Amino acid sequence: MQAAKMNALQTIEGLLTLSQQEELVDLPNSYPLSASEDEGDSDGERKHQKLLKAISCLDEKNRWKWTERSEASLQVSEFNMSSEGSGEKLVLSDLLEPVRTSSALAAVKKQLNKVKSKKTMELPLNKEEVKQIHREIAFNKTSQTLSKWDPIVLRNWQAEQLVFPLEKKQPAFVPIELVLSGWKARTPLEQEIFNLLHKNRQPVTDPLLAPMEKAALKAMSLEEAKMHRAELQRARVLQSYYEARAKREKKIKSKMFHRNMKKEKARKALKDFDHLWKVNPTAALDELQKMEKARVMERMSLKHQNSGKWAKSKMVMAKYDLEARQAVQEQLAKNKELTHKLQIISESEEEKRGTKEEESLVPDVLNEVQMCTDGPNPWLLRGCNSDTKESEIQPDPEQQPEPVIPKFPKTEEDERPAAEEEILLKGFGESRSLRERFQLNRDTESVGCQETKDSSTQDILAKLKALNQKLENRHSSKQTVSPAGTVLQVQREECIPEEEESLLLQRPERVQILEELEGLGKEEYFQNKELPRPLLKWKQMKRNPNNQTDSPKGKKKEQMIDLQNLLTTEPPSVKSLAIPTAIEELEDEEKQNLKQMIKEAFSGDDVISDFLKEKREAMKASKPKAVDLMLPGWGKWGGAGLKPSAKKGRRFLIKAPEGPPRKDKDLPNVIVSEKRNIHAAAHQVQVLPYPFTHHQQFERTIQTPIGSSWNTRRAFQKLTTPKVVTKPGHIIKPIKAEDVSCHSSKLGLSVIQSVTAQPTGNKKQKTDKSFVD
């Protein structure tokens, strides 16, 4: 068995060598022949045949057939058999076919497969080529690293101003605790102060911030701030949508629509009130009372305030008319008297506050001016007054503006009609108020509580306000005392802007039409007197709900329109109406017009006459004009209705000399413009300079002055900032990546944190040293 196996192995080895030989690509043409074939006769014959074959193979079609015997076999036929039949190289698998059957040779087969799968190494590249590839790779890499400078370079080119040297020393943010930690009290005064501080347990060094301040500092993390900002942004967007919608709705001319809207609103308010009535009847009643009282207050505050039309007209006239002035002053005095009375009556603190607020309802300026018309300088007096007032206000902690301010949007929102956006806005408002409340709770709980209470009451109040008129008939009112402060707060919010607007309104009216206004004012005055109460209320209602959206212009219009006024003055709307009708007509006659235009365009006579006309005009314009130097009234009486004498006119009229003859005098169908001034042209820019694309751009830049006599100081400074600023005596170093990065990321907070994170020991030592020095 073993002998047989050995035999087989040997044969296979032989085959292996064969296969390797076969894989070596080219075999030499003159293959060494075996010894048995060395006989000359057969050799010659063979050679001859070979030659023949070669010749036949030269024919291109059969070239592929030309094959060389490539393996050495033991049995070589005498008839010169070559491995011609396949026409291909010998393949290993063919040779191995007989072996395949025997399973004992698996390992050998594997080896064979391995040999087959191995590939020859490729030739190494040329040295120059390798270098080039290296260079290219390196170049790409470096140009990539360099391209990170692109944005910086671009930014520097576009920068308004570059200040060199670029690296700036960071102002070191050193918290005061660190500075103070190395500091000791030395002088007796300092020691005394420190003793006092210690006694009162004031934090001296380490936590210099009070706990509340710290909380405030920590209150808003970055994420929270981001969220907050996003929220605010959304709210703003929604608000703008809402405003746009309101504007659109306001523009709708349909009376039906507005009526429906109004009805809907009223219905809703009524429903709310009914709900409240069912749930908490006493509260509802209270609200009713409050509303009534608020209305009364408002009315009272508006009395004798010189804000009526009559008063305004009087004020206009006061400049010229003594009586009018007196009337105005009387009015004011009355107003003052009324307000003063209230102050005297009031006893409790709350009421006092109320009166104060009411005082603030009346424009201060008016009162003071009135008070000290005889005094030396009203401005100075005003300053004193305001000072005293401030000192009065200050002790009240609850009155300070901080808690009040966030409430504004809320009340406004409640007044708006319900809509999707509104709901969202409300949501925002609530969340905001929640947050505020949360923060406030942290600091002082009492304030927060009060605020929530206030806001809730205000909600209800504002809703009820719209209902006022309708409910008057339904319910009999009982007088109950309400917390005046809250009501007045609402009142103030609503009244003050109105009054400010009315004050502002005075000026343009005065300028526009003096006489008319007087008449108007009187009418208004009478009207006001005659108008029954409900109507007035209705007016108020109308004004109040769209308090926010009303622009001052709209207000003005509303006030201006009166029945009588409408009748007396010519309606301006007629004119505006005329335009669209005309347009319609135009549309109708479009075709006709087109025809006409074509006719006109092609009727030769017209063109020529037009041209002649044009030329005549050009000639007239180019003619030098006479200069009239006469001064009417000089040496004779002058003025309206007197005619200056013709003689004088002739004497002082300087006739211009005849200019040179026109160049187009003899050219009937040419206009030669002689406007171009050669002397001026020498100073004018002939070609549009490079960065400009249109001459208008260039002209505009030239026309905007940059000097300080045409610009404010700040604008002048901004306009004249040099592009590159260098400091003398400073070495400018090449730009560094660190400089650029520190420019881009500048956050105060991070800086502070980094400074605080530093070990404090070093600082201490430093500060110690400095003090020793």
Place this chain on the structure above:
Amino acid sequence: MKVKMLSRNPDNYVRETKLDLQRVPRNYDPTLHPFEVPREYIRALNATKLERVFAKPFLASLDGHRDGVNCLAKHPKSLATVLSGACDGEVKIWNLTNRKCIRTIQAHEGFVRGICTRFCGTSFFTVGDDKTVKQWKMDGPSYGEVEEPLHTILGKTVYTGIDHHWKDPAFATCGQQVDIWDEQRTNPICSMTWGFDSINSVKFNPIETFILGSCASDRNIVLYDMRQATPLKKVILDMRTNTICWNPMEAFIFTAANEDYNLYTFDMRALDTPVKVHMDHVSAVLDVDYCPTGKEFVSASFDKSIRIFPVNKSRSREVYHTKRMQHVICVRWTADSKYIMCGSDEMNIRLWKANASEKLGVLASRERAAQDYNQKLKEKFQHHPQIKRIARHRHLPKSIYSQIQEQRIMREARRRKELNRRKHSKPGSVPVVEERKKHVVAVVK
């Protein structure tokens, strides 16, 4: 009787403290300030005229060398110190404030080919025709000490230039090849070659400090990467480049001073076309140096003048020359961007103002405001012919002037010829070639 009195709000006219500025009521009503354009035009005209009147750029001449000044170097830490190497192997250190030489060293036999300072300013390196690289201390020897270099490296071939790395203790020399040396060793860390011609100068990139640029006599500029120790790319120009200078604010921009009278500003990443061709010189440009702000550069030429070019303009904004100044071999812009130094053949180093009419010294704030305003006015009306004429006017020596005329004629003739050729040949067969592309022969990868 009631007397009516004028009453004003004192807030409008009373200062809060004595230190406050007086309130000056101003009325900006445009009708009160008419003719704004003509008035500003006249102001601009006057400003331009005054600029020309006060344009006196020459500050000082430092004499003391006994042969032509071949190279200059700035001190990296001190503005007042300048180093110069002459053709007789002498190195001088100058104090600019005193305008005096503070130290003289006989550094080499033959030319001092290159000089550079170490980034810390404690020592400097020189290379000379005697095949040596020497390192010297910046401070002079103490009493009784012999003037000796810190280190001396003996090379096999002549070194023609040297530059120091901006951050590391390494420097590069050039000659037959570009060698990069460690300061502590006497053999180069690596030497890079590409081609077989001698290399004129080598410069480190000041921003990306591992990049070098060199220019060789076979008309090419080669860029190298020190970290990867390979050349990167090579651009071949029409004629030989004498030296290059990197922009200190833009990492990939460098300017090459060429023998064909032009300067070429390249973006390193796209070498096939220069970003700008700066042409105004009438002879070979020998040296170039950037303003530290990176907005301008100064070039020294064989035509006995130096010119200042804005980086983005192809024409110079200023030309400096004096009667006695011969071929200018080297030029440097000081580190505070206010002055320019140039060394020339006739053994002098000259100090110029970078802005010819700038007032030196401290300016009062009002003065500065007026200056800024005038500058803006000049800018605004720069296109108006009269102002342009005055602002552009420069006096030139006859030699330069006539050469400019001559070259203009030559250029015009060339242009006309090309136009004619284009006119009389098949359309498209004579393409219009951009000026920028005319001068680059090839880019070798």
